[in-house]
Amino acid sequence: MTRISSLVATLALMAAAHAAEDFHNPINPAADPWLGFTEGQYHLSTTQGDRVKLWSAKSLAGLKDAKPVTLWEKGKGVWAAEFHQLKGRNGLRWFCYFTKTDGEDVRHRMFVMESKTPSIRGPYGKPRKIETDPKDEFYAIDGTVFEHAGKHYFVWAGHPGHRLFISRMKDPFTLEGDRVLIPASGFGCEEVREGPYLLKHGTRLFLTYSACDTGKPDYKVGYVWMPDGKDPMNPASWTQEPDPLLERNDAAGVFGPGHHNFFKSPDGKEDWIAYHGKTTKEYTYRGRSTRAQKLEWDQDGFPKKVVPLSLETPVPLPSGDPGR
Numbered sequence: 606m607t608r609i610s611s612l613v614a615t616l617a618l619m620a621a622a623h624a625a626e627d628f629h630n631p632i633n634p635a636a637d638p639w640l641g642f643t644e645g646q647y648h649l650s651t652t653q654g655d656r657v658k659l660w661s662a663k664s665l666a667g668l669k670d671a672k673p674v675t676l677w678e679k680g681k682g683v684w685a686a687e688f689h690q691l692k693g694r695n696g697l698r699w700f701c702y703f704t705k706t707d708g709e710d711v712r713h714r715m716f717v718m719e720s721k722t723p724s725i726r727g728p729y730g731k732p733r734k735i736e737t738d739p740k741d742e743f744y745a746i747d748g749t750v751f752e753h754a755g756k757h758y759f760v761w762a763g764h765p766g767h768r769l770f771i772s773r774m775k776d777p778f779t780l781e782g783d784r785v786l787i788p789a790s791g792f793g794c795e796e797v798r799e800g801p802y803l804l805k806h807g808t809r810l811f812l813t814y815s816a817c818d819t820g821k822p823d824y825k826v827g828y829v830w831m832p833d834g835k836d837p838m839n840p841a842s843w844t845q846e847p848d849p850l851l852e853r854n855d856a857a858g859v860f861g862p863g864h865h866n867f868f869k870s871p872d873g874k875e876d877w878i879a880y881h882g883k884t885t886k887e888y889t890y891r892g893r894s895t896r897a898q899k900l901e902w903d904q905d906g907f908p909k910k911v912v913p914l915s916l917e918t919p920v921p922l923p924s925g926d927p928g929r
Contacts, residue, residue: 627666627919627920627922628664628665629919630896630914630918631894631896632649632668632895633660633669633895635651635652635895636864636895637684637685638865638879639685639866641688641725647665647668649895650686650687652684652686656680656683657677657680659727661726664927664929665897665923665926666928676701676718676726676727680705681705682713683704683705684703684705684746684747685703687749688700688702691750693777698720699729701717701718701719701720702716702750703716704748711744714741715737715748716733716735717777718732719777735778737780737784745761746761749801750774750777751805753837756774758838759772759774760803762799762801763784767796768798769787769812770787773838785839785840791816792827794817794823795818797815797816797817798816799864800814800815800826800865804828806876808906809906813865813867814826814829815865816863819863819890820888821861822860822887822888824861824863825850825862826880826911827848829844829845830846846907851863851865851910851911853913854912857912857918858884858915859882859915861893862881865881875924876902877897877898878898879896880913896914897920899921
């Protein structure tokens with residue numbers, strides 16, 4: 606081999622190694638992602654309409670080619686499944702919270718099913734309905750769970766007003782006490798608040814959420830926050846951040862980014878956000894796909910604005926990700 610050909614081969618190997626450290630969005634062709642890293646793998650769920658599926662891969666780059674496992678099926682209007690590890694009757698178990706209906710959209714309610722083993726991949730027991738209001742009058746979607754000061758809380762989007770509500774949890778299946786409305790800005794869009802997700806960082810809790818109609822290009826993510834020592838059930842504890850955390854990026858061809866969650870890199874050193882977006886300005890629910898990128902923090906401990914990347918942009922893999 607000549608010196609020149611040897612150099613070319615070396616450069617090709619270096620380029621291949623560098624490419625292995627990147628991935629391209631989208632990582633799934635559907636909307637409403639929940640993404641986490643546990644048991645040595647990433648696990649991803651997106652809205653499938655009639656069932657709950659989970660994709661798993663050792664690298665973020667491998668999720669788009671992974672074969673999913675179906676955890677539950679034969680539903681209707683099944684939306685936005687997410688997973689939380691909580692203490693059940695048999696020790697730590699995974700609880701899958703999702704929305705489904707037995708009829709029209711106004712009949713959407715929250716359901717939860719418990720894993721029969723300690724693994725997030727199940728199998729899972731039969732879904733049980735979560736009573737989000739005593740008379741079962743109002744629809745409830747996009748439920749999420751968080752722990753604070755030794756207590757667990759459930760936050761969801763519901764009526765009247767398609768707003769954010771919070772309740773304390775008695776156990777992973779049961780809410781207790783009154784539900785409380787958490788005021789949150791729509792940033793000039795219509796009165797829609799949905800897809801809540803709690804992020805803790807330092808001494809603050811950030812309750813993030815999506816605003817606007819998810820079919821519109823102005824769908825976006827905002828947040829309210831509170832210091833660690835406050836009561837989440839008191840609306841006055843929460844302070845509104847005036848600017849969106851994530852919104853459309855016309856120059857990159859990203860519209861309607863939202864319905865998100867946050868996850869840690871495999872080594873626990875980085876925070877990442879998963880969200881859906883689309884490539885058209887049209888008012889449509891079609892074409893929403895799941896993307897992921899790193900979340901950065903400013904010197905005061907607040908999240909920096911997330912500027913959604915174009916689908917052509919190579920994204921460095923999370924810290925500790927082994928690549929393909």
